[in-house]
Amino acid sequence: MELQAAFDLLLSSEKPLDEMDTVIWQSLTAGASGNQHPWTIGCLMTFQKTGEQVSYPSGRTVVLRRCDAASRTLDFHTDVRSAKVKEMEMNAGAVCWLFYEPSTKIQLRAQGFATVVNDKRADAAWEAVSLQGRSGYLSMDPPGQRSLSQQPPSTADRFVKQLESERGRENFRLVRTEVQSLDWLYLRRGGHVRASITYDQKGSSEVSWLVP
Numbered sequence: 001m002e003l004q005a006a007f008d009l010l011l012s013s014e015k016p017l018d019e020m021d022t023v024i025w026q027s028l029t030a031g032a033s034g035n036q037h038p039w040t041i042g043c044l045m046t047f048q049k050t051g052e053q054v055s056y057p058s059g060r061t062v063v064l065r066r067c068d069a070a071s072r073t074l075d076f077h078t079d080v081r082s083a084k085v086k087e088m089e090m091n092a093g094a095v096c097w098l099f100y101e102p103s104t105k106i107q108l109r110a111q112g113f114a115t116v117v118n119d120k121r122a123d124a125a126w127e128a129v130s131l132q133g134r135s136g137y138l139s140m141d142p143p144g145q146r147s148l149s150q151q152p153p154s155t156a157d158r159f160v161k162q163l164e165s166e167r168g169r170e171n172f173r174l175v176r177t178e179v180q181s182l183d184w185l186y187l188r189r190g191g192h193v194r195a196s197i198t199y200d201q202k203g204s205s206e207v208s209w210l211v212p
């Protein structure tokens with residue numbers, strides 16, 4: 001179901017909080033399946049330590065690749081050499097996802113702990129990455145490396161045939177976030193609504209309304 005319609009239907013029910021968790025995870029699952037869903041693309045935030053004292057929040061756009069409602073996990077793919085991987089590892093995997101799309105005015109924040117996966121699950125994910133998608137993992141120099149030339153760095157090293165694209169596997173990782181809490185906000189015309197869900201170790205959840 002379309003994002004806004006799903007939450008409008010939920011809010012019209014007798015006890016919306018009872019199904020809030022289910023509808024949020026159904027929407028994330030729809031986002032992970034692509035099909036132009038507003039939650040296919042999110043912003044992932046980490047902490048970037050820039051000095052002895054200061055850590056700045058650091059956000060970037062990532063594609064939600066997989067979602068598992070039962071284990072409350074969200075996956076994205078990345079290059080292991082990227083700054084975000086170091087930032088996650090330096091902060092015990094603490095991350096925050098943000099999903100938002102202006103036409104619906106529904107926002108979701110998901111805090112949790114991310115793990116960098118490089119086993120058979122990453123092999124299977126890599127197999128499904130298209131040749132074009134693999135170009136994101138094929139740069140000879142690490143992503144984010146500074147270049148002193150007048151022109152932007154060449155990307156010619158990324159346009160290769162299928163067989164050569166296999167070298168990208170070395171850089172490819174699946175990153176899985178286990179969600180610990182959600183903060184959902186809907187700027188509804190008839191009145192704003194906000195809810196929070198927190199999960200404990202056993203997987204049970206506590207759902208409550210918040211003042212929007």
Ligand SMILES: Cc1cc2nc3c(=O)[nH]c(=O)nc-3n(C[C@H](O)[C@H](O)[C@H](O)COP(=O)(O)O)c2cc1C
Nearest residue numbers: 041060061062063076077078079082083084085144
């Ligand atoms: C539409 C869009 C989708 C993106 N998807 C991803 C992604 O799924 N994984 C990823 O690592 N970077 C993705 N990026 C690039 C990141 O936003 C970011 O620029 C890059 O990963 C470097 O981030 P870092 O230096 O903070 O690690 C995407 C960028 C855009 C604009």
